[in-house]
Amino acid sequence: MCGIVGLFMKTPRYRPELGRLTEVMLHEMRERGPDSAGFAVYDGDRDDVSRLTLLAEGHDPDWSATAAALEAALGAGVDVRVTHDHAVFETSGDGRAARQWVIDNAPGVDVLSYGRRIELYKSVGDPALVAERYDLASRQGTHAIAHTRMATESAITTNGSHPFVTGADTCLVHNGSLSNHNQLRRQLIAEGESFQTENDTEVAAGYVSWRLRSGDTIDEALVRGLADLDGFYTFAIGVENGFAILRDPIACKPAVVAETDDWVAMSSEYRAIARLPDVGDAEIFEPEPSRIYSWSLAA
Amino acid sequence: MTTFDLASTTLRELNSALHAASDGTFTIVNPQGAHAVAAGIDSPIDVTVRGSVGYYCAGMHQQGTVRIEGNASTGLAENMMSGRVHITGNATMSAGATAHGGLLVIEGNAGSRCGISMKGVDIVVGGNVGHMSGFMAQAGNLVVLGDAAGDLGDSIYEAEIFVRGSVESLGADCIEKDVEAEHLATLERLIGESGLDADPAEFRRYGSARTLYNFAVDDIDAELAAAGGAS
Structure with a gap:
């Protein structure tokens, strides 16, 4: 299982409520991932x-x-x-x-x-308590991604929790499991990446990190990842100015996106989106497999 | 008419009441994406859900009618046996999975694997269906007024698939077949029952080439020769 949420504020209107609304979404994903939780918040006020x-x-x-x-x-x-x-x-x-x-x-x-903009908090335990302990509700900013984990591939530890950092101002959360992570980890270590856990998602993060370090854009890194990452995944990737999502070609792991004039939200399940403001006006769709979706602040 | 507000009623209270009813009309408001809304109905009741639902809405449905005014997540009407489930918006993955009977109408789009392993249900989709729809479909009809994504009807048995728009690709052992008078009649009936609008003459028919699920022992020598292993 595992639950993913991402919330991106296109306009300033709800940026003061970014943390509160992300917490509302995270709360709905508790049942998908009661083992641990984490969130990354991007705050735009101090560049x-x-x-x-x-x-x-x-x-x-x-x-x-x-x-x-x-x-x-x-x-x-x-x-x-x-x-x-x-x-x-x-x-x-x-x-x-x-x-x-x-x-x-x-x-x-x-x-x-x-x-410059990312802050990242994660811990084992009930996602509601994690959100409370790290004061998610009071945080402001332009976008956030968050995760609730039901561990399958490695132990329940803080370092095995998501999000995983992939580079400056980038991080990644994952619902699914990778089947070639051991092989890929060895290859990435040879490329100079280092790993702290046996976790499969950390390998995906290391992979994206390696590609970004090699000069790929985030979209290029993900296109290459479609060929190199074997397994089931819905990824949400936070970057300095927005976020991206990608589902594997089979797309068994759920994802739903909703967009209004003011915000874009993605989650594993609609119920996390159902409580956002103006959701009745949102355009709602299911992301297609193997297709990269991204949203970013106007340059 | 009885109204349930899922903002103040638990899902278990709602479904217990629907299971206990033998007739009547029910409205459900504020579903807020909850799972298993109106699952397990087995009586000729009429249920309207105002808003979007989560997984397995109207699952295992029998006899009655469930109308959803919104969208649905994974497994809408999965394993339904009879009756009618009708949604005005979109449904995500595996709508109508393993369903044995009745009519499922999706006015919008259906996601991947619509009608997976369907066993007799009729499904009419006003929009498009996602990849691997009709996967291992055994019986019933899947009617798509829009387009079908890749690997349509992979490993299909004896279900019939009708698509009005484009088909990105056919799955293993799925082929296009001629549309005969009986198929036009089936389309006319199902489109009429769905309340949607389409001309049966615009559809193409897809079904099983029957090369996967029959092991023909008489062919074994030819197959071995083709594989380079004949004695």
Whole structure:
């Protein structure tokens, strides 16, 4: 199973309610994925900073000390916002250098996301509690993707939860299972990707990450993925300015899309969409197999 | 007429009441995509659902009429046995799956695998059907006023498929067949019962080439020779 939701605000009208509406949608997908949940929110108000979402699972690090050491290394200020076991570091310094510094110098801390606009939270447990713990409802922004997991291919852990980061400001959620993930993982390790879990979706994320790093656009990466990823999938991919969805050629895993003048929503099931504002005016359709759909903010 | 509001009534209360009824007219409001709405009806009741439903709406349906004013998700009228299910909007995957009898009318489009393994139901789709529709269909009629996506009628048995628009591709062992007078009569009857509008003369007929499901022992030598393995 697993449940997916994505919500993209085309106009500013509902952006202050992005988190609240995403939570409404996520709540409807609890039964599809009671094991763990996660969400990525893209906030549009600060393009002048780089931000990292960090996770310290099972221990309580001294985030201030970590940030101070990072400040010294970067020669730039670092602002810290802690939410439970996650922390967002924002800096005007070099974001890639900051990410690498954390990986090299902060033991027990995982970098869940990096980029200019994305923040990413995930945890094991009831999706409703995960949403509450990380204060999804109060978050604003242009778009969000979220996931509820019913684990099939690997253990129920925070690192095995979705979304998975695929690069700067990109992440991926998945409903389905990949059958060639072990082989693909070995190939991607040879290409320089690294993996933290035995999870199949992390391999799909690593695959997209590798293609983006190799110069593909997100659409090109997904077209190539149709040939290389074997299995069942509906993917939702968050990117800096929007999101994309793709279903495998058999398309057993469900997906429904609704679009109004103000928003585009996708989900595994219509009931997640049924409670959105103006849904009575929405154009509703089922995405076709093997076809990439994407929505983005006007440049 | 009895009205159920699914914003304040549980699904179990609703379906229990429908199962207990032997006749009457019922309206369901605020379905909000709930699953299994009006599933398991087995009496000549008349049910109208105002809004879109989730999975398995009117599943296992017998005798009565269910009308949905909205869209439906996976498995609309799956395994229906008799009666009528009519939806004004679209249905997603596997509408009418394994259904044995009755009439399923989809005014809009149906998604993939419409009529998969159908066993006697008649399905009339006003719009298009998705890929692998009529997969392993055994009996009954699938009438499509629009277009059919790829692999139509893959591994089909003795169901009949009629398509007015284009067919992207036929599945394994599915071929086009001549439209005879009896097929025109079937189309006229089903289009009439559906309340949709189409000229039976505009349809093409597809069915089984019967090469997959009959093992012909007399052909074994020829098949082995073709495979390069004859003794």
